[in-house]
Amino acid sequence: SKLTLDDYEIGKPLGRGKFGRVYLARTRKEHFIVALKTLFKEQLLKDNMSHQLRREIEIQMRLRHPNILRLYDYFYDEQRIFLVLEYAPRGELFDDQKSATYILQMITALKFCHKNKVIHRDIKPENILLGYHGELKISDFGWSVHTLSQRRQTMCGTIDYLPPEIVQRHSYDHNVDIWCLGVLTYEFLCGRPPFESNDQQKTYERITTLQFTFPEYMGDLAKDFISKLLVLQPKKRMQLKEAAEHDWIKRFAITENDTNYRCTNCNCV
Numbered sequence: 001s002k003l004t005l006d007d008y009e010i011g012k013p014l015g016r017g018k019f020g021r022v023y024l025a026r027t028r029k030e031h032f033i034v035a036l037k038t039l040f041k042e043q044l045l046k047d048n049m050s051h052q053l054r055r056e057i058e059i060q061m062r063l064r065h066p067n068i069l070r071l072y073d074y075f076y077d078e079q080r081i082f083l084v085l086e087y088a089p090r091g092e093l094f095d096d097q098k099s100a101t102y103i104l105q106m107i108t109a110l111k112f113c114h115k116n117k118v119i120h121r122d123i124k125p126e127n128i129l130l131g132y133h134g135e136l137k138i139s140d141f142g143w144s145v146h147t148l149s150q151r152r153q154t155m156c157g158t159i160d161y162l163p164p165e166i167v168q169r170h171s172y173d174h175n176v177d178i179w180c181l182g183v184l185t186y187e188f189l190c191g192r193p194p195f196e197s198n199d200q201q202k203t204y205e206r207i208t209t210l211q212f213t214f215p216e217y218m219g220d221l222a223k224d225f226i227s228k229l230l231v232l233q234p235k236k237r238m239q240l241k242e243a244a245e246h247d248w249i250k251r252f253a254i255t256e257n258d259t260n261y262r263c264t265n266c267n268c269v
């Protein structure tokens with residue numbers, strides 16, 4: 001027979017409110033672990049989302065594939081609808097821990113570049129590769145030493161990463177890499193860059209006027225870290241030394257001397 005809420009023991013909240021209220025849960029009888037999502041009927045009616053939810057439930061109940069998160073079941077009470085979703089043990093693709101770990105490696109790489117009087121100028125996801133042990137590798141120094149003309153730089157590839165001083169054709173220094181680090185951190189955590197727009201001119205305007213917002217699920221430490229990098233005045237941006245010491249990095253980054261350091265590729269440690 002159909003399970004109800006009483007058949008589950010509720011555990012810790014999962015995710016960060018990105019998906020609404022989702023809790024770790026397990027069935028009282030078999031201790032089968034799931035992610036239990038709660039949706040409020042009133043909210044759904046208000047947003048006129050009931051038909052969409054029905055369709056989504058329909059589709060997700062039917063689709064069975066190792067790379068598609070399972071919807072095992074659903075049930076409801078007077079106020080709420082409950083979705084019994086598959087529990088994904090390794091969590092979100094880019095959470096604070098993975099993002100901070102990569103950003104710390106980016107910081108150490110940029111420190112080395114700047115110490116050697118090299119400004120990368122083109123930090124963005126396309127220019128990042130991963131080594132055998134999952135370590136970050138900045139690739140493509142094409143723009144670093146002999147930057148091509150501004151036009152060429154803005155013509156190819158994304159403009160989302162351009163710092164304001166380059167958009168406005170002012171002189172620039174190593175602080176351009178600090179700006180890009182802020183854009184990269186934002187994209188790692190949100191899955192899109194902060195100034196993205198469907199019109200190039202609009203993107204430039206948002207960059208030069210610092211028009212961006214944080215999604216509500218973003219943690220305060222991450223917001224503080226990014227806000228100290230995405231500063232219009234290059235000299236006012238947090239420097240790499242402080243960035244490496246920032247609480248968001250301290251709290252979430254995993255370095256090889258951490259106890260929970262585990263190579264994502266092999267069991268080499």
Ligand SMILES: O=C(Cc1cc(-c2ccc3c(-c4nc5ccccc5[nH]4)n[nH]c3c2)n[nH]1)Nc1cccc(F)c1
Pocket residue numbers: 014015019022035037053056057058060061071083085086087088089090091092
């Ligand atoms: O709403 C969602 C998407 C969704 C997925 C989730 C979700 C969130 C987190 C997890 C997790 C999970 N595992 C973790 C491990 C470590 C840290 C955090 C974790 N979160 N496992 N499964 C999940 C499932 N919440 N909401 N699907 C949905 C909605 C309506 C109808 C329907 F058929 C599906």
